[in-house]
Amino acid sequence: MTDTPVEESLFQIIHCYHEYAAREGDVETLSLEELKALLTDNVPRFMETLGRKEPYYITQLFQAADKNQDNQICFEEFLYILGKLVKDYHLQYHQQLCAHYCTQHSLY
Amino acid sequence: MTDTPVEESLFQIIHCYHEYAAREGDVETLSLEELKALLTDNVPRFMETLGRKEPYYITQLFQAADKNQDNQICFEEFLYILGKLVKDYHLQYHQQLCAHYCTQHSLY
Numbered sequence: 001m002t003d004t005p006v007e008e009s010l011f012q013i014i015h016c017y018h019e020y021a022a023r024e025g026d027v028e029t030l031s032l033e034e035l036k037a038l039l040t041d042n043v044p045r046f047m048e049t050l051g052r053k054e055p056y057y058i059t060q061l062f063q064a065a066d067k068n069q070d071n072q073i074c075f076e077e078f079l080y081i082l083g084k085l086v087k088d089y090h091l092q093y094h095q096q097l098c099a100h101y102c103t104q105h106s107l108y
Numbered sequence: 109m110t111d112t113p114v115e116e117s118l119f120q121i122i123h124c125y126h127e128y129a130a131r132e133g134d135v136e137t138l139s140l141e142e143l144k145a146l147l148t149d150n151v152p153r154f155m156e157t158l159g160r161k162e163p164y165y166i167t168q169l170f171q172a173a174d175k176n177q178d179n180q181i182c183f184e185e186f187l188y189i190l191g192k193l194v195k196d197y198h199l200q201y202h203q204q205l206c207a208h209y210c211t212q213h214s215l216y
Contacts, residue, residue, distance in 0.1 A: 001152065001153065001156075003153075004149070004150050004151070004152065005120055005124075005150075006120060006121060006124050006150040006151055007150070007151060007152075007153060007197070008117075008120075009116075009117035009118075009120040009121050010117075010121075010151075010193060010194060010197040011197060011201060012113055012114060012116075012117040013114060013117050013118075013194070014194070014197060014198050014201045015201070016113075016114050018201075041112070042112050042113075042114040042115070043112070043114055043115060043118075044109065044112065044115075045109065045111075045115060048109075075195075075198055076195075079191050079194060079195070082190075082191075082194065083187050083190075083191070085118060086118060086121070086122070086187060086190065087183075087184075087187070089115070089118040089119060089122060090122050090183055093119060093122045093123070093126075
């Protein structure tokens with residue numbers, strides 16, 4: 001069975017998680033450094049557009065996601081961060097649509 | 109700024125949600141029929157591999173996600189379904205890796 005574009009997207013996100021989790025320590029979880037690298041490299045809009053580039057933001061995000069407080073983000077905990085990412089990109093998606101509509105209809 | 113593959117994946121998932129939400133009724137939310145069509149067309153592995161093809165499964169999933177019980181799935185509520193999808197594909201990702209490893213090392 002060939003993957004659909006949505007399935008490819010889901011695998012892409014999961015693959016990214018594992019690529020960074022494997023960098024050091026436990027290969028199945030993200031350390032704070034691994035999370036920082038993952039977000040900086042892969043979702044720069046999330047990091048830059050919303051002015052969240054400050055180191056303390058990632059630390060706060062890490063702590064909020066680390067439900068069992070073992071100082072690592074497991075895949076279940078990564079879903080919390082993914083939820084934030086998707087909400088964020090949803091907002092940006094609408095902003096892009098709006099800008100596109102305004103350009104098309106010469107509203108600027 | 110060019111989108112990274114992960115950003116493209118996030119936009120792909122969001123675009124898919126809106127494509128189906130726009131089909132009938134409220135263009136910002138998914139009806140049960142729209143959710144069924146979205147899942148059947150875009151995540152057939154989720155629907156088939158795990159034997160969840162039965163109509164009642166989607167109805168149960170819809171009801172569980174519809175937190176405010178307005179009989180529509182808004183984007184916030186879609187995040188609940190997305191969480192289930194990502195968990196499911198994470199499991200399949202590991203099964204594929206395992207099968208790949210076993211083939212490489214002639215373990216079958």
